[in-house]
Amino acid sequence: MAESYPELQCVDGGISAELREQIRTMVDAKYLVDGLSRDRAGRRLLGPLYDSSGLRHGAELFRRVFPFADIDHDGAAFSGLVPTAQTIGASERWTTRALSDQERETSLVFLRARERASPAAENHAEYFWIRPLGLFLAHEGKNRVGFFRDMQVDWIPAWVIPCKYIAADRLSIYRISKERQSPTYWAVLDEEWLEPLEHPDWALPVLKAYGVQVRRDWPAEFPSLKLTAAALGDRSCGSISHRLPALNLPLVREKNEYESEEVTCSLLDIKGIKVPWRSLLWAGAVSMAAIIAFDALPPAWLKLRIAAAVVAGAGCAVMLLPSLRILRLPRRLVDPYAAQRKFAGKGLPPSRW
Secondary structure: OHHHOOOOOEOOOOOOHHHHHHHHHHHHHHHHHHHHHOOHHHHOOOHHHEEOOEEOOHHHHHHHHOOOOOOOEOOOOEEEEEEHHHEEOOOOOOOHHHOOHHHHHHHHHHHHOHHHHOOOOOOOOEEEEEHHHOEEEEEEOOHHHHHHHHOOOOEEEEEEEEEOOOOHHHEEEEEEEEOOEEEEEEEEEOOOEEEEOOOHHHHHHHHHHHOOEEEOOOOOOOOOHHHHHHHHHOOOOOOOOOOOOOEEHHHHHHHHHHHHOEEEEOHHHOOOOOOOHHHHHHHHHHHHHHHHHHHHOOOOOHHHHHHHHHHHHHHHHHHHHHHOOOEEEEHHHHOOOHHHHHOOOOOOOOOOO
16 A cells, blocks of 8 residues: 555556546556466467567567657656556566465565655665556566455556657547558657558557547548558668658658659650560661662662662661650659669657657
């Protein structure tokens, strides 16, 4: 109980009752997931939340579930009591069942000591507090979260690091329906940046309670759904973060307009077009032969000389045709990498949202 820690204050960000309920439900779900991950058959139900390195926790889980999520500090850290019911920990490897009744009581006395809230203390707890959401992420002291739950202790002494999250009015969620497929959800920040929701079943209830609007109509000023989906598929992970970057919607539109612009070109300008050099050589040979024949034929053979001239002209025309800039085609057909060169390094996400 909170009364056991007279020197520490309970951390309560004043979030709405609805948001608090959704956060607690998500924390409960994570606790159940921890239990499933201890069983080989249960791990098959976890999908992307579990991989060869184990179950995702803390900041990594936060980034996986919520759009535009990062650990962005918001003020000085402090010692406090965090609510067990709103804290995501890790219980897939060590559980309360590993302790005898006597060991449980001894451990509880040790872990409830106010010293555990000091960063200099042995076995201290260090938790990120996503202040606007009322969510706590265990960084140090992950296992004790499930232990406190099992022991029905409501508050955990910890070193608390306040962190920011994007204001609800800056975010919109768009429900993208696909025929004969489950809908997908795209989060758009400031009508400029887009990230797909990887786990909408986890994120949507919390984001709705937070005040984020879920919309069904894709705005006309955004790039088309087809174009946006293609741009999402073209993203690549960063060399440092190993995360797919957010998509810059204005840049997607600008690149499409640039690639769709018609430019004057010749067949030789079009990348990927295989020039029929053998045919051109044959045309050149025929043209040369016709020129020689025209010169060799006596003037009296007028019709044959005219025919030779026509053949020579046609051969020369075939040879020159690929180099004539008489075509107008979209730039993406002429030079598929033009936009990549022009916009290289542009539209990168900011370091902080």
